[in-house]
Amino acid sequence: MTVGKLSGVGVGPGDPELLTLKALRLIQEADVVAYPAAKAGNGVALSAARPHLRADQELLPLVYPVTASPEADLPSYPQVMRDFYDATAEEIAAKLDAGRNVCVLCEGDPFFYGSFIYWHARLKDRYETTVAPGVSSIMAGPAALGVPLVLRRDTVTVIPGTLPAEELTRRLAGADAAVVMKLGRTFAKVRAALEAAGVLDRAWYVERASQDRERTLRAADVDPATAPYFSIIVLPGREIP
Known part of the structure; x- marks a missing residue:
């Protein structure tokens, strides 16, 4: 057979x-x-x-x-x-x-x-x-926001939220643009790392990108208790106008 x-x-x-x-x-x-x-x-x-x-x-x-x-x-x-x-x-x-x-x-x-x-x-x-291959939330998130991710010479870093807080802070501080995956119970730690890296004011939150229950907010405005696993942080590049 x-x-x-x-x-x-x-x-x-x-x-x-x-x-x-x-x-x-x-x-x-x-x-x-x-x-x-x-x-x-x-x-x-x-x-x-x-x-x-x-x-x-x-x-x-x-x-x-x-x-x-x-x-x-x-x-x-x-x-x-x-x-x-x-x-x-x-x-x-x-x-x-x-x-x-x-x-x-x-x-x-x-x-x-x-x-x-x-x-x-x-x-x-x-x-x-x-x-x-399929469309990743890394692409769907910026599209939901209407905010470009990278332009010209910017590079993008993909970071799992499961990393230790100090490592999250270090990578966020050094990134031109970044997407943080695997949120949910890690969100409070990720938010603190964004603040410690000095980039919280640039960061956006996208929940269930492209789905019926899609939600977008400034990362600073998100209640950590409400963030599901299927959400990401989008940090647009430094050269985005």
Whole structure:
């Protein structure tokens, strides 16, 4: 029996209209559409792709055992996640071995902080694999604000909010432009780092870029308790007029 083909498809930050033509083709060619999700819901990736799915496609949820909660700080977290990726990779492999094409949906871009990186590492040597890049929130955030990110000789730094406070401050202070990802419970620390770096007055906050519940504010005006994981800080370049 011919084995199936694997694809990791970036579906963008949430707006179903931000899928590329290649992403749309790979989704529609798939027999099985797999998608990462938290225990509490179906996830952004499936929501973005759902208008483009066929009724006869099998849906395969890949449900995280732990998400961005205090459990992620436990010493057992890395092993729990390794076990999860091992087990779900074999679920995907079973579909491929049965001759079915599997598309794994990825919010944003598959290779930019994407969970697909872990499935790709486990399966790429066993199956024909295609990766379709997607629109990242780094691009969607400035578009939502109507504020350019970089111009001329400015460089941009992408910073995970999970870094230590001192490192956040150092990188923000040295950046022409920056985007801070992975907010949520890290927001208060990131805001303090923006202030310590002397750039809080230039910083913008974008929540759920391109989605129905999109929200934009000056970073200084955000209540840290209200910031979800799917939010970013945008620090426009120094040369932006």
